[in-house]
Amino acid sequence: MHNFNEIAGHRQIINSLQSSVKHGRVSHAYIFSGEAGMGKKLLAKTFAKTLQCEAIETGEACEPCGRCRSCLTFESGNQPDVFYVKPTKTKAIGVDDIREQVSENLVTRPFSSAYKIFIIDHADEMTAQAQNALLKSIEEPAVYAVFILLSRNIHLFLPTVLSRCVTYKLKPVPEPDVRAYLLRVGVPSANAGLLSEYAAGSIGRALALANDTEFLAMRGEITKAAEKLERADLAETFAVFPVFEKYKERIQEALDILYIYYHDARAPFAFMDSIDAAKRRLKQNANFQLTIEVMLLDIKRGITNG
Numbered sequence: 010m011h012n013f014n015e016i017a018g019h020r021q022i023i024n025s026l027q028s029s030v031k032h033g034r035v036s037h038a039y040i041f042s043g044e045a046g047m048g049k050k051l052l053a054k055t056f057a058k059t060l061q062c063e064a065i066e067t068g069e070a071c072e073p074c075g076r077c078r079s080c081l082t083f084e085s086g087n088q089p090d091v092f093y094v095k096p097t098k099t100k101a102i103g104v105d106d107i108r109e110q111v112s113e114n115l116v117t118r119p120f121s122s123a124y125k126i127f128i129i130d131h132a133d134e135m136t137a138q139a140q141n142a143l144l145k146s147i148e149e150p151a152v153y154a155v156f157i158l159l160s161r162n163i164h165l166f167l168p169t170v171l172s173r174c175v176t177y178k179l180k181p182v183p184e185p186d187v188r189a190y191l192l193r194v195g196v197p198s199a200n201a202g203l204l205s206e207y208a209a210g211s212i213g214r215a216l217a218l219a220n221d222t223e224f225l226a227m228r229g230e231i232t233k234a235a236e237k238l239e240r241a242d243l244a245e246t247f248a249v250f251p252v253f254e255k256y257k258e259r260i261q262e263a264l265d266i267l268y269i270y271y272h273d274a275r276a277p278f279a280f281m282d283s284i285d286a287a288k289r290r291l292k293q294n295a296n297f298q299l300t301i302e303v304m305l306l307d308i309k310r311g312i313t314n315g
Contacts, residue, residue, distance in 0.1 A: 011055040011084070013072055017190040017212050018182030019048060025177070026056050027071040035060065035124075036175045037150040040132070040158045040166070043179030046213020052179075053128050053157045057091050058083045060155065061122040079122055090122040094129040102129065104138040111143060115151050126155045133160035140167045147173050181210020191215055200225075206269060227256055231266040238305065239312055246302075246309040253301045260297075264288050276311075283307040 013023045022041075029035050039056075041049040055073070059065055063077035073080050082088045094110045096102045111127055119125050129135070135143070147156060147170070156174075160166070163176060182190075188205035190212055192198060196219045207224075208215035218224050234249040241248060256263040264284050271280040287304040291297065 011051070011058045011073065012075070013055055013059070016048060016051060016055065017186045018210075019052060019179060022052065022177045022179070026052075027059075030059055030065060031071045035155065037154055038147045038156040038158070038174040040160060040163060040171070040174045040176040041179065042133075042160045042163045042176060044161060044211060046211035046217070047179040047181070048212055049159045049179060050128075050130060052177075053159060054083075056157065057126045057128060057155075058088075060124050060126060061088060061090060088122070089120040090124060091126045091128065094127055101134045101136055102131070102139050103136050104142045107135075107139045107142040107146075111146055111156075115146060115154055119153050124153050124155045125151070126157065128157045128159070130159045131161075132158035133162050133165040137167065140170050144170055144173070182208075182212055183210070184208075187212060187215050191219060203228075207265065209265075223259075224262070227259065227263060228266050230255070231263055232270055235267060235270050238309060241309070243309060243313060246305050249305065250298065250301055254298070257297060260291060260301075261288060264291075271308075279311050280308050283311075 013027065016023065039053075041052055043049050058073045058080060059071065061079045061083060062073040063079050064074035065071065073083075075081075075084075079088060083091065092110060092114060094102060094106060097106055097109075114125065114127075129143075143156070144167070146154065150156075158166075158170075158174065163171065163178075184205050187208050187210065188201045191201040191204060194216075196204065200219065204215050204218045207218060207228075230252050234252040238246065238249050253260065253263060264287060268281055268284045271284070283304050287300050290300045
C-alpha cells in the first residue's frame with residue numbers, strides 16, 4: 010500500500026507535498042533526487058496516488074483514502090491516468106519515448122481523475138533531445154499535467170529543465186527509523202539493528218540485505234578475519250587475504266563491514282582512512298591483491314604501533 014504515514018524518513022518532503030495538495034498549490038513538474046534505494050519511486054507513487062484520490066478531491070484529507078475507485082485501481086496497477094514512462098528502444102529514454110508516451114498522451118484530458126501524472130524513472134539519463142522534448146510540455150503544461158522525474162544525479166539535467174521543476178533531494182533515513190521500519194515489516198529484532206547499521210540510510214538496501222543470506226555469512230567471516238589480524242604478527246598479516254578474495258565480487262560491501270567493525274571498536278581513524286583508500290583504488294580498477302594487502306599492512310602496523 011502507498012501511504013505517506015508508512016514511509017520511513019523524508020518527513021520534510023512529505024509535509025511539503027501534503028501541504029501543496031491541501032492548499033491547491035501542486036506544481037506541474039517535480040524532481041525527486043537521491044541514491045538508489047532511498048525511496049524516490051515510493052514517494053512518487055504515493056504522491057501520485059494522493060493527487061488522484063477522490064477523497065482528496067473533495068478536500069477531506071491529504072492522505073489517500075485507500076477505498077475510492079482511484080486508490081483501488083492505483084494499487085492494482087490499473088489507474089488510467091498515471092503513466093510510467095520507460096525506454097523502448099535503448100537503455101535511456103529517447104525523444105521518441107517522450108513524444109509517444111508523453112506528448113501524444115497530453116492531447117486528451119484525464120480519463121477519470123483530476124490529473125494526468127507522468128512518472129519518469131532514471132530521468133537524469135534521458136538524452137538531451139528527450140529532455141528538450143519534455144521541456145516543451147513542462148514550459149506550456151496542460152492544466153491537468155504533473156511530471157515526476159526520478160534521478161540520482163540532478164547535474165545531468167539540462168539547466169532549463171532544472172529551472173522549471175520543484176526539486177527535492179532525499180537524504181539518508183536515520184538509522185533508528187530504518188530499524189523501526191525493518192521491525193514493522195517483520196525482520197527479526199536480532200537482525201534489524203545490525204542491518205540498519207549497514208543500510209547507509211537506504212530502506213531499499215536494508216530490505217535487500219534482509220533477504221541476502223550470504224551477507225550475514227560474509228559479515229561473520231570478515232569479522233573473524235579482523236580479529237585474526239589483531240592477533241597475528243606482522244609476518245602473518247597477509248594470511249587473511251583469502252577471505253577478501255572470496256568476496257571479490259562484493260568487495261565494496263566486504264570493506265564496508267570491515268569499516269564498521271573498526272568504527273564500532275573505536276579504532277584509530279587511520280584504520281578507516283586505509284579502508285576508504287582501498288575502496289577508492291578498487292573503484293579505479295587498481296590491482297586487487299596489491300590494494301587489499303597494502304590496506305591490511307597499514308591496519309596491522311597501526312595495531313602494532315598503537
